Amino acid sequence: MTSIAAQNVPKKASPSASILARILKLAALIAMDVLVVWFVTRLASLGYYPLVAAFAIITLFVNVVVLRKEAYPLRWMVVGLVLMALFTIYPIFFTVWVAFTNYGESHLITKQQAMDQILNEKYLPAEGKAYTWTAFKSEQGDYALWLVDPDGNGYLVKVGQVVTQPKPGEAGIGELDDKGIPITIAGYQRLNPFLAATDKNLTQVLFGEAGKTIQVRSPTEAAELLPLYVYDSTQDAMINQETGVIYTNLRGTFTSSAGQSLRPGFVASIKINNFRDFFISPALRGPMVQLVTWNFAFAFFSLLLNFSLGLAIAILFNDPAFPFKKFIRSLLIIPYTVPALITILIWRGMLNPQLGVISRALENLFGWSPPWFTDQWWAKIAILLVNLWLSYPYFMLICSGSLQSIPPDIYEAALVDGANPWQKFRRITLPLLLVAVGPLLIASFTFNFNNFNLIYLFNAGGPPIAGTPTPAGHTDILISYVYNLAFSGARGVNYGFAAAITIIIFVIVGAITLFQYRYTRMWEEVSENV
Amino acid sequence: MSSMTKYQQFRTSATAQRRFGIGVRLVIAVLLIIFSIFPILWVISASLNPTGTLATQTLIPKNPGFGNYLTLLRMDQFPFWNWFLNSIKIASITSVLSLAITTLAAYAFSRFRFRGRQTMLKALLLINVFPGLLALVATFLMISQVGDVLPFIGLNNHLSLILVYLGGSMGINIWLMKGFLDTVPRDIDESAMVEGASDWQIFIQLILPLLRPILIVIGILNYIGTYGEFVLARVLLRSNETYTLMVGLQIFAGAQFQQRWGVFAAGALMGAVPIMIIYLALQDQIVGGLTQGAVKG
Numbered sequence: 001m002t003s004i005a006a007q008n009v010p011k012k013a014s015p016s017a018s019i020l021a022r023i024l025k026l027a028a029l030i031a032m033d034v035l036v037v038w039f040v041t042r043l044a045s046l047g048y049y050p051l052v053a054a055f056a057i058i059t060l061f062v063n064v065v066v067l068r069k070e071a072y073p074l075r076w077m078v079v080g081l082v083l084m085a086l087f088t089i090y091p092i093f094f095t096v097w098v099a100f101t102n103y104g105e106s107h108l109i110t111k112q113q114a115m116d117q118i119l120n121e122k123y124l125p126a127e128g129k130a131y132t133w134t135a136f137k138s139e140q141g142d143y144a145l146w147l148v149d150p151d152g153n154g155y156l157v158k159v160g161q162v163v164t165q166p167k168p169g170e171a172g173i174g175e176l177d178d179k180g181i182p183i184t185i186a187g188y189q190r191l192n193p194f195l196a197a198t199d200k201n202l203t204q205v206l207f208g209e210a211g212k213t214i215q216v217r218s219p220t221e222a223a224e225l226l227p228l229y230v231y232d233s234t235q236d237a238m239i240n241q242e243t244g245v246i247y248t249n250l251r252g253t254f255t256s257s258a259g260q261s262l263r264p265g266f267v268a269s270i271k272i273n274n275f276r277d278f279f280i281s282p283a284l285r286g287p288m289v290q291l292v293t294w295n296f297a298f299a300f301f302s303l304l305l306n307f308s309l310g311l312a313i314a315i316l317f318n319d320p321a322f323p324f325k326k327f328i329r330s331l332l333i334i335p336y337t338v339p340a341l342i343t344i345l346i347w348r349g350m351l352n353p354q355l356g357v358i359s360r361a362l363e364n365l366f367g368w369s370p371p372w373f374t375d376q377w378w379a380k381i382a383i384l385l386v387n388l389w390l391s392y393p394y395f396m397l398i399c400s401g402s403l404q405s406i407p408p409d410i411y412e413a414a415l416v417d418g419a420n421p422w423q424k425f426r427r428i429t430l431p432l433l434l435v436a437v438g439p440l441l442i443a444s445f446t447f448n449f450n451n452f453n454l455i456y457l458f459n460a461g462g463p464p465i466a467g468t469p470t471p472a473g474h475t476d477i478l479i480s481y482v483y484n485l486a487f488s489g490a491r492g493v494n495y496g497f498a499a500a501i502t503i504i505i506f507v508i509v510g511a512i513t514l515f516q517y518r519y520t521r522m523w524e525e526v527s528e529n530v
Numbered sequence: 531m532s533s534m535t536k537y538q539q540f541r542t543s544a545t546a547q548r549r550f551g552i553g554v555r556l557v558i559a560v561l562l563i564i565f566s567i568f569p570i571l572w573v574i575s576a577s578l579n580p581t582g583t584l585a586t587q588t589l590i591p592k593n594p595g596f597g598n599y600l601t602l603l604r605m606d607q608f609p610f611w612n613w614f615l616n617s618i619k620i621a622s623i624t625s626v627l628s629l630a631i632t633t634l635a636a637y638a639f640s641r642f643r644f645r646g647r648q649t650m651l652k653a654l655l656l657i658n659v660f661p662g663l664l665a666l667v668a669t670f671l672m673i674s675q676v677g678d679v680l681p682f683i684g685l686n687n688h689l690s691l692i693l694v695y696l697g698g699s700m701g702i703n704i705w706l707m708k709g710f711l712d713t714v715p716r717d718i719d720e721s722a723m724v725e726g727a728s729d730w731q732i733f734i735q736l737i738l739p740l741l742r743p744i745l746i747v748i749g750i751l752n753y754i755g756t757y758g759e760f761v762l763a764r765v766l767l768r769s770n771e772t773y774t775l776m777v778g779l780q781i782f783a784g785a786q787f788q789q790r791w792g793v794f795a796a797g798a799l800m801g802a803v804p805i806m807i808i809y810l811a812l813q814d815q816i817v818g819g820l821t822q823g824a825v826k827g
Contacts, residue, residue: 042679051675073642077635080700087697088657091665091672098668313562316555323552330810331563334570337809338802339758341776345783346569346798349576349791357572389569450661453760457780479663486667487765495667502664513659 029066033059047110050097054090058082099499100269102252105492107265111252114266115231115238118254122215122225123242131155131214133222134181135196136188143205144188145214146181147222154180157207157214193219229262238262274500287468294380295477299449302387303441309388310395315429318403329396336393344457347386374463376474383458383475387448394444402436403429442516446509455480470494478505576795598792602800610797612771613778616688617757617801620774624692625753628699629745635700636707637733641719651705658701663761669694670765686768694766695756703748710744711737747815754805775801 036059044052065071065078074081101107124130131147138144147155147163156171157163166173172186184190196202197219206213207222216222229238229247237248247254247261252268255261277284313332317325335343350356351372362369370378406429414424434441455461461473461480471484478501485498577598579591602610639651662669670685673694677684684690714737722732760776767773773781779797782790 039679043675046675046678048675048678051672070644073638073644073647076638076642077631080631080635080696083631083693083697084657084700087669087672087694088660088662088665088700091668092657092660094668094672095665098671103671316558319552322555328559328563330813332566333809333813334806335566337806338570339754339776339805341758341760341780342798342802343569345779345794346573348783349794350569350572355791389566393566446661450663452663457760482667483761486670495671498667502667505664506660509661509664510659 025066029063033063047113050094051090054086054093058085061085095499095502098495099274099503100271101267101496102265102270102273103267103496103499104494106263107252107267107496109264109266111266111268114264117264118229118238118262119227119231121228122213123228124217124223125226125242130217130221130223132220133216134193135191135199135202135216136185137191138188143202143207144185145207145216145222146185147214148180152180154182156185159205159207160209162209163214270496274497275504277497278500278504283469287465287472290465290474291472291476291478291481294475295449298380298383298451298475298477299445301384302391302448302451303445305384305388306391306444307395307399307441309392310397311399311433313392313396314399314403315425318400329400332396333393335389336391336397340390340453341457343390344386344454347382347389348458351382373459376463379459379463379475383454386458387451387454390454391444398437398440399433402433405436406432438519439516442512442519446512449477449509449512450479450505451477452479452483456483470497573795573799576792577799579792581792598796599800601790602793602796605793607770608778608782609771610775610778610782610800613773613775614800616773617775620688620692620695620763621753621757624695624699624756625749627692628696628703628752629749631696632699632703632707632748633738633741633745634733636704636711637737639704639708640711641716641729651708654701654704662698666761666765669762673766685766686772687766688772691763691766694762695759699752703752706748707741707744710741714740747812750808750812754808757805 036055040052040055043055062078062082065074129149131149133148134146136144136146142159144156144158147157149155153165154176155163155165156173164171168174168176168182173182174184174186175182177183182190191199203216206215208214208224213225214222215225217225226241228241230241231237232239232246235246235248237246238254239246245256245258245260247256249255249268250261251270251273253261253265278288317328319325322328338346350358353359353369353371353373359369359372370381372378372382410428410432411424414428419427455475455477459473459475461476461484463475464471464473471488472481476484482498482501482505485494485501487493575591578594578596580593580595580597581591639647673683673690674685677687677690681687682689683693718736719732722736727735758776759774760780763774763777764780767777775797779794779801782797783794
């Protein structure tokens, strides 16, 4: 055991080389830290706090691993661990967080960002002053306005400065024309009314001091504008200054009691609402029950069909004397060697209702071919058929492997006892085989439970179920439904709800896998092998 | 005597039954082979059929030719050759880097004893329980957020896709590799250590050459998996020239399926054949890997 302990300490190289190496290592570490700090600051300024936390923790971990001697073994795997933490573990946590929020269409930004946008809106108060205006522009592109109020008084206003009321001769103001507007202002050039009215930048400029700004509202009018909304933190509400309506924060949108809402909304915690919607929302209940039922049925029947065919073939050809055995096997596993995506698209072509070879052959033979893509039951059958073609070679391979490991003397004993072939299969082959391939069957069930590629590529979950609040199809399974929620955008993405369903799938898959571990005692084996 | 004839009768009837059985089974085998290779034959035929639409295809095309393949490589709107190269590039880089990462980690797990070692090994297995597909939405949001600051690891970028693939490649592969490493006798390391070799030298010069067979199998399985991966690539890549072959074929199928079936068939074949060859050549090793719990993705 001493040699093992000794291995944990790095070997010493020559002293000068090791000092140089240490300096280089420290320099690299510091450079990395500086980059990460910059990166994280930028992320924080965009409001991506979960990501900030993830990067901070991971960087801390890397520093510890590089600096502490005890962490030497971890240096061998630090890159892998960092990548795993970022791209496997963080997404799991992030999914959990998103599942409890309303993240999605019109709820994409942080509360602060949304409030900034809302608080930026202005209105003209009833008692507010309106002026006629004339624009001046300096060489540098700064604007100044000359305002004339209804009483004929002239005012000068620049960006960020208090409104002044200079006489000609003061502050560079030249002679006034007959309308009371200075012909010249030192350093500025007077814009002709047409140019000024069509200058798009001008309407964006806030003149005067902050909080009491003056803005160009029309070609003839500039006015003193006030913020339309004021935020009241005690009520967590926006109050409209013009109408007095109170918009309270409701699930991430400021909403009035009359149901009107302010745009934009923001990401907010909505507690378990996503999960509640999944389980009890009346509008969703019908489609969800259908979806979940089909999801389980699809995984179950896929497994049953694929395993049965694979096993049947394995038993048929489980005979050392069978001619061309190797050749036949090579031909039979061909479906398994084609990338699944390509297979699925090929079958989509072959089953194409008007043009596909299978449909045309059936038309010629019977004058009728099943509506593979438009009828929900035929679509389901088609999917099971394609999956059968895709996966039976896998089961054939694992079954024939396990069959060969069943000792032949058991069959001889059965023969002596006068067992018929069915009894041999039912009482000997099947039980022994299930022990060997059971775990793989469970793994295959969970794989098919989430077989997104097949469902999405074959028919995108179609045909659609009529009258659902979000798009769902008769052959959709949970994971393809989640994909539609998050990425199709047909009726607005809803990441929060998608994440909540993802977690429900997590739970189902996790339970099945736990069962698999118990069933196979795999966990105990793992514990012994580490 | 009578028992003897009975036995002979039994024998002859058994052989006859056997012959009959083999005959029936050969017929079944032929039917199954037709079921399993018909789609492939049909695609080969479609790819050689000059008319090129789904409606006009017959199993043995009239005037076969390679016109569809030429069309395929010349389409501006669907840069097939780019997609193919993208797929090869991404799959190669991913499988090489993932081998490096997993081998180093497996070496540490196999040779060093440190606190948290068992917990980490078990955690790797547990994390694998969650299919990466499920974290799709979160991965997408994360990459798009990172991309807001560093566009070269953001959406529509091969680097970010490769990093995501690498992040998912720890786990089972480390277990497989560690299992293999545990069978390499420690005497080898220890004698080298006595001679003053560092861990790194031992790993590179002694252990790595011994690992070659398993490195090849894991590497190739990883390559095939990455090459055929669809969902992550579909979600993270956003423009025509960055697509991988699988994404490209799906998009082509969505847009042009019926009119240009022949061209699609040519593309599908060119995409599938390299993988089919690898599979058939390495049949036995891959079958070995299957029984250890790999499920095709």
